[in-house]
Amino acid sequence: MGSITFNHVYKRYKGEARPAVNDFHLSIEEGEFLVLVGPSGCGKSTTLRMLAGLEEISEGDLYIDDKYVNYLSPKDRDIAMVFQNYALYPNLSVYENIALGLKLRKTAKHDIELRVNRVARILEISHLLGRKPNQLSGGQKQRVALGRAIAREPQVFLMDEPLSNLDAKLRAQTRAEIIKLQSELKRTTVYVTHDQVEAMTMGTRIVVMKDGIIQQVAPPRELYDQPANLFVAGFIGSPQMNFIQGSVTREDGRFYFVNKRIKLPVPEHHYPGFNRDRNGISFIMGVRPEHALLKADTGREEEEGWVRCEVEMTEITGADSYVYVRLGEQTVIVRTDPDKLHRKDDKLLVSFAMNKVHFFEEQSGDSVSLKGDAQ
Amino acid sequence: MNAWHWISPAKRKRIIKQRYLYLMLVPAFLWSVLFAYGPMVGLYMAFIDYQPTLGKFWSSFFGGKFVGLQWFNLFFAGDEFFLIMRNTLVSSVLSIAIGFVVPIVIAMALNEVRYMAFKRVVQTVSYMPYFISWVIAANIFVTLLSADGLVNELLKLLGLTRDSILFMQEGRYFWGIVAGANTWKDMGYNSIIYLAAIASINPELYEAARVDGAGRVKQAAYITLPMLKPTIVILLILAVGNLLNTGFDQYYLLGNSLNRDYSDVLDTYAFRYGLQNGMFSYASAVGLFKSIVAFLLVLGVNSLARRMKSNSLF
Numbered sequence: 001m002g003s004i005t006f007n008h009v010y011k012r013y014k015g016e017a018r019p020a021v022n023d024f025h026l027s028i029e030e031g032e033f034l035v036l037v038g039p040s041g042c043g044k045s046t047t048l049r050m051l052a053g054l055e056e057i058s059e060g061d062l063y064i065d066d067k068y069v070n071y072l073s074p075k076d077r078d079i080a081m082v083f084q085n086y087a088l089y090p091n092l093s094v095y096e097n098i099a100l101g102l103k104l105r106k107t108a109k110h111d112i113e114l115r116v117n118r119v120a121r122i123l124e125i126s127h128l129l130g131r132k133p134n135q136l137s138g139g140q141k142q143r144v145a146l147g148r149a150i151a152r153e154p155q156v157f158l159m160d161e162p163l164s165n166l167d168a169k170l171r172a173q174t175r176a177e178i179i180k181l182q183s184e185l186k187r188t189t190v191y192v193t194h195d196q197v198e199a200m201t202m203g204t205r206i207v208v209m210k211d212g213i214i215q216q217v218a219p220p221r222e223l224y225d226q227p228a229n230l231f232v233a234g235f236i237g238s239p240q241m242n243f244i245q246g247s248v249t250r251e252d253g254r255f256y257f258v259n260k261r262i263k264l265p266v267p268e269h270h271y272p273g274f275n276r277d278r279n280g281i282s283f284i285m286g287v288r289p290e291h292a293l294l295k296a297d298t299g300r301e302e303e304e305g306w307v308r309c310e311v312e313m314t315e316i317t318g319a320d321s322y323v324y325v326r327l328g329e330q331t332v333i334v335r336t337d338p339d340k341l342h343r344k345d346d347k348l349l350v351s352f353a354m355n356k357v358h359f360f361e362e363q364s365g366d367s368v369s370l371k372g373d374a375q
Numbered sequence: 376m377n378a379w380h381w382i383s384p385a386k387r388k389r390i391i392k393q394r395y396l397y398l399m400l401v402p403a404f405l406w407s408v409l410f411a412y413g414p415m416v417g418l419y420m421a422f423i424d425y426q427p428t429l430g431k432f433w434s435s436f437f438g439g440k441f442v443g444l445q446w447f448n449l450f451f452a453g454d455e456f457f458l459i460m461r462n463t464l465v466s467s468v469l470s471i472a473i474g475f476v477v478p479i480v481i482a483m484a485l486n487e488v489r490y491m492a493f494k495r496v497v498q499t500v501s502y503m504p505y506f507i508s509w510v511i512a513a514n515i516f517v518t519l520l521s522a523d524g525l526v527n528e529l530l531k532l533l534g535l536t537r538d539s540i541l542f543m544q545e546g547r548y549f550w551g552i553v554a555g556a557n558t559w560k561d562m563g564y565n566s567i568i569y570l571a572a573i574a575s576i577n578p579e580l581y582e583a584a585r586v587d588g589a590g591r592v593k594q595a596a597y598i599t600l601p602m603l604k605p606t607i608v609i610l611l612i613l614a615v616g617n618l619l620n621t622g623f624d625q626y627y628l629l630g631n632s633l634n635r636d637y638s639d640v641l642d643t644y645a646f647r648y649g650l651q652n653g654m655f656s657y658a659s660a661v662g663l664f665k666s667i668v669a670f671l672l673v674l675g676v677n678s679l680a681r682r683m684k685s686n687s688l689f
Binding site for chain 2: 100
């Protein structure tokens with residue numbers, strides 16, 4: 001119960017040249033925690049709203065449990081939704097807010113009471129049941145909004161940026177609670193966020209969207225380790241992946257990534273991507289900050305794989321330190337031990353863990369190693 | 376030391392910073408002084424025996440004999456007091472009851488209309504009567520309700536009556552006619568306030584209600600109406616404050632000697648005695664009585680609203 005199928009779904013608005021959601025084709029398994037992530041205007045909320053029945057589908061088919069739901073009203077889809085601004089009925093008490101959905105579905109009074117009290121216990125809001133929404137803090141309101149969704153016991157939970165109005169500490173706390181709740185309730189959950197940290201920590205599978213188009217669908221680890229294109233590589237991960245422009249040359253059967261400043265050997269597992277005719281094509285090498293290394297510049301000639309650089313600035317986040325180094329015309333971020341102090345204009349050598357780097361075609365942005373595999 | 380020195384430096388700084396805002400208040404302040412507070416001097420007339428003398432207003436005004444509450448006593452003990460009060464109160468309550476509910480219903484109904492062109496047309500047509508003068512509006516009603524008017528013709532056509540009903544001649548119809556005319560004239564204009572209040576309701580609430588399983592009626596009951604409550608309460612307080620302020624024009628223009636027992640209200644009574652019979656002091660006493668009752672009503676309803684944890688004016 002609770003599987004969802006989007007079959008080439010489009011959403012077009014009048015007067016807009018480009019569809020807000022463009023050929024969204026995806027199956028969501030029962031009990032899955034799927035996160036839709038992307039920048040503002042990428043179509044993630046529109047997709048969720050089409051699933052909720054709050055937006056009409058312009059083209060394509062939508063199924064919940066093999067039931068065609070394109071024209072079904074929200075109340076008949078057996079879904080519950082948590083909104084960004086909580087959407088609690090201000091004139092009703094917390095109890096009435098949670099109970100309303102059940103009351104409208106003509107649930108027996110004693111059953112409503114049981115369910116509301118159980119949900120209130122789970123979310124630790126029993127002491128708030130008599131209060132009105134304006135007497136609650138942001139975190140409490142969000143719990144009530146969650147409670148309202150849970151009490152209905154729907155097949156599918158839909159969450160539209162439910163944590164974006166909370167402060168950082170409360171957000172992390174509520175995030176953990178939602179993950180715990182979802183694993184306990186085992187209900188299919190579709191969660192929309194623009195925050196990649198939220199997406200990575202919550203989703204069992206993540207859909208990255210841009211301009212209404214799915215860029216990649218993958219579990220968090222895979223998304224991080226094997227981004228399908230430049231956009232995904234840049235969007236997932238904080239600080240974002242370093243991108244270095246260059247081209248690939250072949251010497252004695254070996255491939256090298258070269259630009260004015262560097263010449264680095266391409267790992268063999270990337271060779272299939274370069275074996276095709278790639279003459280004159282510019283590439284971008286992507287390196288995560290944790291896959292770059294720094295060491296002191298002794299002033300001697302550059303060793304193979306090490307490149308001279310200058311420190312621009314250092315960011316200390318507590319557990320880590322991020323050093324921004326200038327490499328020719330580009331800035332590269334390197335994650336280092338916070339105990340090692342680097343000052344502005346320090347001369348250093350940087351190298352990259354080549355077995356962890358990514359290569360993308362500059363023009364298309366597609367990953368060289370995953371070309372043809374991306375969804 | 377001038378008054379400026381009594382103001383703390385922080386406040387002085389704020390006043391200087393907001394000087395243009397204060398400048399914008401000047402016309403409203405002058406209006407209040409000239410037309411709201413200034414004329415209150417004339418209330419003194421209710422306590423004297425004012426005898427107007429041509430060209431000697433001030434000497435007649437301040438030189439008039441002080442008679443205390445004599446004019447009030449005369450009004451309360453008069454034969455017409457209960458009749459006037461009954462007409463004023465019943466007619467006013469009826470006008471508020473109908474005229475208050477209809478704009479809310481119109482606003483809520485218009486809010487449900489999805490076809491924008493239709494919505495705009497209905498809105499414009501419904502608030503047009505507000506801009507028609509009562510002289511024209513009263514004539515329209517008199518014509519419609521005359522013995523051979525449209526209403527009587529329709530009633531005959533539907534077989535509801537054989538002979539024409541003399542709406543304007545029989546007093547028992549008068550309160551209903553005035554309430555209907557008041558509502559017709561003001562409903563569209565008053566609904567704008569509610570439409571604005573509805574427009575400010577967070578659309579997510581309606582979406583949440585739709586997901587919860589609420590249809591249009593339930594959405595109106597659980598969201599629109601409760602969210603309109605503060606606006607409704609404020610407007611109700613203001614309306615109740617005007618309970619004795621029935622308005623003059625419609626009663627004067629729709630009333631006639633045949634329906635006077637129902638159409639004579641405080642305003643027409645004060646006009647008749649004050650201006651037509653020259654009893655200025657008596658008319659002032661009637662006017663002052665009306666203002667005091669209105670003030671007490673506003674205080675009462677406001678305190679009631681506050682006790683009921685609703686919005687209040689102050």
